[in-house]
Amino acid sequence: MxxxxxxxxxxxxxxxxxxxxxxxxxxxxxxxxxxxxxxxxxxxxxxxxxxxxxxxxxxxxxxxxxxxxxxxxxxxxxxxxxxxxxxxxxxxxxxxxxxxxxxxxxxxxxxxxxxxxxxxxxxxxxxxxxxxxxxxxxxxxxxxxxxxxxxxxxxxxxxxxxxxxxxxxxxxxxxxxxxxxxxxxxxxxxxxxxxxxxxxxxIKWSVDPEGIPEALPQLWEDPLWGRVSAPCLGCGICTYLCPTCYCFDIQDEIEGSAGRRCRMWDSCMFAEYTKHTSGHNPRPTRRERTRNRINHKYSYFVDKFGVIACVGCGRCSTLCPVNIDLIDILRQVKAAQ
Amino acid sequence: MDLNQLRKVAAEVVSRDDVKYLIGWRRGTFGYRVAPYFVEDAAGVDELIFSPLCISNLATYLTLVEKLPVPRGQEPDKRKVALLVKGCDSRAVAQLLVEKGVKREEIVVVGLPCPGMIDRDLLAEKYPETDKAAELRWNGEDFLLVGEGEDIVIPRAEVLAEKCRLCRHPNPVLSDITVGEPVKPWAAADDSGVAEIEAKGAAERWDYWEEQFSKCVRCYSCKSACPLCYCEDCILDRLDPIWVNRAVNFSENTAFHLARAFHLAGRCVECGECERVCPAGIPLGKLNRKLAQTVREEYGFEPGLDPEAEPFQASYKPDDPEEFIL
Structure with a gap:
């Protein structure tokens, strides 16, 4: 350097x-x-x-x-x-x-x-x-x-x-x-x-992530998920504007006899994201979807790649229209451990 | 606003056997944030607040609830949902009743006469948010920022939310219980936001909306926050056929916003949630207020005032002159 x-x-x-x-x-x-x-x-x-x-x-x-x-x-x-x-x-x-x-x-x-x-x-x-x-x-x-x-x-x-x-x-x-x-x-x-x-x-906020990746799977049915997701509107702000969220969908756009196959952002906070063609949805409510968002960043990604998929930019907390605050959720996870 | 009285009423409501929970607001985790708050028992009411920051419309949650299938042999939970409503929020409830989106016997409405709400962004421009959750109060006509040392009086005109400047119905239009005295409605300001756009020529107007809709990231926070956007099967989610492409560009974004605006004509109660939640700052309120204005002026109809009204878009009069049909 x-x-x-x-x-x-x-x-x-x-x-x-x-x-x-x-x-x-x-x-x-x-x-x-x-x-x-x-x-x-x-x-x-x-x-x-x-x-x-x-x-x-x-x-x-x-x-x-x-x-x-x-x-x-x-x-x-x-x-x-x-x-x-x-x-x-x-x-x-x-x-x-x-x-x-x-x-x-x-x-x-x-x-x-x-x-x-x-x-x-x-x-x-x-x-x-x-x-x-x-x-x-x-x-x-x-x-x-x-x-x-x-x-x-x-x-x-x-x-x-x-x-x-x-x-x-x-x-x-x-x-x-x-x-x-x-x-x-x-x-x-x-x-x-x-x-x-x-x-x-x-920097005003801090949370020690030590133990969170291991704790999350244990807290699968913890009441904290119902609590933190209750105000969620189910919009895509926290995921679309997150620098580490990368989920996408692939769709075909056809006009007349030609078209394109394209890849576009998708959000695990949308109900449609996991909805099966049968109508069944394995993540039926915002509780399961919020739980997934946190688990993905702080547990699944860690399992797979050895690092937390969150960089602490604070966008999700700042931009959430109903004050769902990531630091607050992480602190609740630590408290429930 | 006497918070003790509100909490007392709330405690009585949530203690009722036929009430599942009460939806209100509580102080947020930082700055000028306030969070929707689901109170399940009397012990929870101490955190309830009603302040000039309680701008969000809780009526949205009436249709947002996702019910899980009831296991065989079990009865569905038929208890009522109680919620706190300001004037504009109560109009959303009334409109939902008109549309049978919600049934009267399913809800308990606690009405709160509203002296006007603060636009958080305007307030933060003057007094930046901090990591501490701030307390705001009404102070006569003005607002009071309760400080750690000295309280700061904030003149009403500086931070009053646009929807509140334009408000014609600050008192709830319906409620089972009202907490607080009715407020004296103030003279609604002229809708300069809509007038400004009307004054533009067609090409200029197109450019304006092109710039606005191009910013849209299609997070759908506007439709998620809207108390009257609650179709179970939304055309935006349809895959066969795809009515509006998922692709994010001016054309598809415009199709999305215009579809939403048309679906809200004669239904929008001007609660301003769409514009408040938009992370891109698209002035959706202007679009929806223009349609509301047209319906009011051309048809003499204002939605969300009478829960018994006929739904505007579904009503028919045999003596309609239908002058616009050639």
Whole structure:
């Protein structure tokens, strides 16, 4: 890992240079914050915290074409090849989520769509000097300056950004921008470490996940599930906007004699998700669906890949319209143990 | 609002043999959050609150309940569900009764005259949320943020929710028990949100909604939170045929939102839940209020005022002039 300095007066030149390489960064659109393409001269908003829609949407689009077909056609037509993309201003939790989700897409089958896109993506992170209200990344193995999943990490030092390259991909990109960078002066890395340490101290919520993966299967019929799921409306906010949720459905869209097979986000919080053609639903109520959401993140994924599928970004708790709070659920799990 | 009186009434209601539980609100886990709260026994009433943050419409839960099949030889639980309602919430209950979505004998309605609710986002812009659950109270016309040190008076106009500015029915239109004195209805503000869109030209309006609907992630929180979106078999979930593609793009998103809006015409009680819960900030209230306005002005009908009313879209008059039919 090497450290360089990017002066803020060079910022627009820096983003201008990257904008020629399909640059996406957080933009604010009313109440919604999301990653959008940035053209030269467009402002990049790094002030706000996490985007409403996590950057997973760029690697795992909400709807993607797997192939096109037509009646009588002999050949399946593959979608146009993706292009290289640079994501700027990715928060460390969201980058970690991308690294975790990769486990799934490399599991029993190498998913060519996801992995190709992953290969074409360069992630430039931004350390969180000011964590948000519901952040709890340290509880689940992250940190406000975690580099996991990132190619480059930026840290706001006030007048400048400290730019640390993490991977070869990151190094290559920094090399292309070297005219805009200078050697990090002595003390810059220490300053960054101090900021990261201070950021840890600003995080309000914590829960010790020790024992939770083992406890969850034992609490299958515990009354806590009825309690925590009672207010649930059964919408898809907590899953669609979760950076580590990756469930999808595959459907065909047909118009006339041609169509496409596509993959789209699905949510285990929807009743339809597990509904059988017979009409039977093995997860008949929001109690079972809420239990599944927590079990998947804090137990099944751990069994399979050895890591909790939650990065502590706090989106589910912040965005839930009825105050279903993940920390509250985890604390109830620990108490019921 | 005298919380002791509310809790006393609630304790009496949940102690009744024919009542399963009472749905109210309790303080949330942080900031300005309030959580729907299911009280099953008298011991639970101490956590019940009614504050200017209790904006959510609990009538949604009447149709949201998912009943498991009753095992052979067992009787279904026929006890009533009790719930707290503000003026707008009571209109949702009335409309559900009109549509026979809920039967009168299945519910106990505890009415709460409502002095107006706070828009949490407006409040948080001025006084950011913290990890502590804040307490808000009514303070004459205004609101009071109860602080650890000094209380802060927040002028009503600064944070009053849009639906409350436009509210014509702050007192419950029906209830079995009312807690608190009726409030004096205030003059409903002009619907500037709808007027603003009406003032746009067709192309500009299209652009506006294109921008809005393009933000939709189809989480369906609007339809989940809507007390009157309760079809057991929703066209959105149909797979054969697929009426609205699951694909998320402007075209399909628009089909979804327009289908929902049309299905709510003459039924929407303007409780504002769709817009409140939307994570993308799509102004769905404007869409639904426009339809409600049309029904009110063209047909002189306002849903959710009379539980005995004929359902608007299902009523027929032999002497209807039908002037629009050529």
């Amino acid at each position: 090497s450290a360089m300095l990017l002066h803020k007066e060079k910022w627009s030149e820096f983003t201008g240079k990257l904008s020629g390489k399909n640059l996406w960064a957080p933009v604010v659109q009313g109440e919604m914050k999301k990653f959008a393409p940035v053209a030269e001269g467009d402002p990049v908003n790094l002030e706000e915290g996490n985007t409403t829609v996590p950057p997973k949407a760029l690697l795992f689009p909400q709807t993607e074409t797997l192939y096109r077909f037509s009646a009588g056609g002999e050949e399946l037509e593959l979608p146009e090849a993706d292009e290289e993309i640079i994501l700027l201003g990715v928060r460390p939790c969201d980058a970690r989520a991308i690294a975790l989700v990769e486990n799934l897409f490399r599991w029993d089958f190498d998913d060519p769509y996801y992995l190709k896109r992953r290969e074409l993506t360069t992630l430039i992170g931004l350390a969180c000097n000011e964590p948000e209200l519901n952040c709890f990344c340290p509880s689940v193995g992250g940190s406000p300056a975690s580099t996991e999943g990132l190619d480059i990490l930026l840290t706001d030092l006030g007048e400048s950004y400290l730019l640390e390259t993490i991977t070869d991909k990151g190094k290559a990109l920094a090399e292309e921008c070297k005219d805009l960078l200078e050697e990090a002066p002595a003390g810059a890395v220490e300053q960054k470490e101090k900021l990261a340490q201070d950021a840890l101290g600003k």
